[in-house]
Amino acid sequence: MRQLKYLLVVLGLILPGMAFAHGPSRQKVTVTAEVAADPAEVWSVIGNFHDMSWHPAVFETQGEGGNDLESVRVLVLGEAGGPTITESLYKYDADKMSYSYYIDDVAVEVLPVTNYSSHLTVKPRDGGGSLIEWRGAFYRGYPNNDPPAELNDEAAIAGVTAIYDAGMAALVERFGAP
Amino acid sequence: MTRVWLRSWNALAHRKSRTGTLVALMTLVATQLAAGDFAYVTNQNSQELSILDLDARTETARISIPGKPAGVAVDLKGHVFTVSPDSKVVRRLDAAGTILAAAQLDGGPIGVAYDARQNLIFVSDWYNARIWVMDAETLQTLQVLETGSAPAGLTVSEDGQWLASADRDSDQVSIFDLATLDLHLRPTVGARPFGLRFAPDGRLFVANVGTNDMTVLDPVSGEVLGTVKTGERPYGVAFALGRAFVTNQYGDSVSVIDLATLETITTIDVGEYPEGIDTTSDGATIVVANWFSNTVSLIDAATLEVVGEIETADGPRAFGTFIQQRN
Numbered sequence: 001m002r003q004l005k006y007l008l009v010v011l012g013l014i015l016p017g018m019a020f021a022h023g024p025s026r027q028k029v030t031v032t033a034e035v036a037a038d039p040a041e042v043w044s045v046i047g048n049f050h051d052m053s054w055h056p057a058v059f060e061t062q063g064e065g066g067n068d069l070e071s072v073r074v075l076v077l078g079e080a081g082g083p084t085i086t087e088s089l090y091k092y093d094a095d096k097m098s099y100s101y102y103i104d105d106v107a108v109e110v111l112p113v114t115n116y117s118s119h120l121t122v123k124p125r126d127g128g129g130s131l132i133e134w135r136g137a138f139y140r141g142y143p144n145n146d147p148p149a150e151l152n153d154e155a156a157i158a159g160v161t162a163i164y165d166a167g168m169a170a171l172v173e174r175f176g177a178p
Numbered sequence: 179m180t181r182v183w184l185r186s187w188n189a190l191a192h193r194k195s196r197t198g199t200l201v202a203l204m205t206l207v208a209t210q211l212a213a214g215d216f217a218y219v220t221n222q223n224s225q226e227l228s229i230l231d232l233d234a235r236t237e238t239a240r241i242s243i244p245g246k247p248a249g250v251a252v253d254l255k256g257h258v259f260t261v262s263p264d265s266k267v268v269r270r271l272d273a274a275g276t277i278l279a280a281a282q283l284d285g286g287p288i289g290v291a292y293d294a295r296q297n298l299i300f301v302s303d304w305y306n307a308r309i310w311v312m313d314a315e316t317l318q319t320l321q322v323l324e325t326g327s328a329p330a331g332l333t334v335s336e337d338g339q340w341l342a343s344a345d346r347d348s349d350q351v352s353i354f355d356l357a358t359l360d361l362h363l364r365p366t367v368g369a370r371p372f373g374l375r376f377a378p379d380g381r382l383f384v385a386n387v388g389t390n391d392m393t394v395l396d397p398v399s400g401e402v403l404g405t406v407k408t409g410e411r412p413y414g415v416a417f418a419l420g421r422a423f424v425t426n427q428y429g430d431s432v433s434v435i436d437l438a439t440l441e442t443i444t445t446i447d448v449g450e451y452p453e454g455i456d457t458t459s460d461g462a463t464i465v466v467a468n469w470f471s472n473t474v475s476l477i478d479a480a481t482l483e484v485v486g487e488i489e490t491a492d493g494p495r496a497f498g499t500f501i502q503q504r505n
Binding site for chain 2: 024025026027028084090091100102117119136137144145
């Protein structure tokens, strides 16, 4: 019991530090999709920060605050009681059909990244329809040197890309290819 | 569906929207900007150094720098120092980009600063709370200084008296006396300081990523002279015409602060994830590296407008002093 307490004390001291630290090299990912629907229609579906139901991996979007800055959402993944990602809105521009957010809290087992920020934007596509652009900037999940394979730069890029790809595939299915 | 590693789309989008202004200003600026300055921009993602002719506004060379380079410093003799945290290598190049010397370190080297008086460079170790003191010529390590946790940015005061490090995970800066390399003070600043620089008037400006503000310090007494609100995630700071210019990494902008009043004058939109920032030798232009957009933005320090953009390689960070005047 005493050992457990000691362990908790040590973890309590170390974990906040780990949450701050990050790897040496920030990564970037951009995924785009072209759809047949016009930008206003696409934005009406994906432009609400508190409704991520368009993404197949998201079971539920919790939280409130609408599209006001510093509004916080909790994405429940997969099923009720599934893993969560907590995110904060830091830019919202309805005219430009774009919003930006960062992850406040996610387990690296769920998404192997730290210091993650992201932008989602809808633009008119040349020749009609919309161009949807989703981009992320982040560090790998392991903040120190010599990361294990599941927490290295490549794993971080693969994890984010997989989320974006899944979301975009669902949007193309929903709105049709142009 | 196509997946694009940024470069193309974003750079194009930016250029498209500004073409009109750019063309109109081209001739005007060409006459204003004739300082013979070059920018040496470390591109972390593509592992290259972009050499930019700031007068001609073109990239004149792209040099392979393995190991994900971030930190950069220039000296007075036409040399450029780069720091690659992944491979832990510090390099010295000449103005044309030829690699003249390299030193293998360990830990997590990231930031670098140059001391002209003693011909030394200083390199921060992100993982081991220390600074390497190195001979700028041979790149031999002469001494190691102890800092707080996760030192990132380094800066040398213009009078050559002080060296300071932003100790990110200790929420402090370490100030060293350059004459003796002894620790002078460890003042507390805002949360997670990453970039910092001495102003021409000797005050130390520290950008705090965690509190979205900048701490202004007297390096002699360690007294906090002021705290200035910035945009989201302030990263780097440079000075021109009595103003401080701070890159707001998440704001895609540069905050302009009056050095006399410490009031914010305006906020200028630049590219995405602006990071490194420096001033041309004539003090007329501020150059900002846009990490996501793969460009640098040129800001007229007098009119506070973006007057041009130059493309770089992928992931420009330019973390340090990166503008050098060639004769």
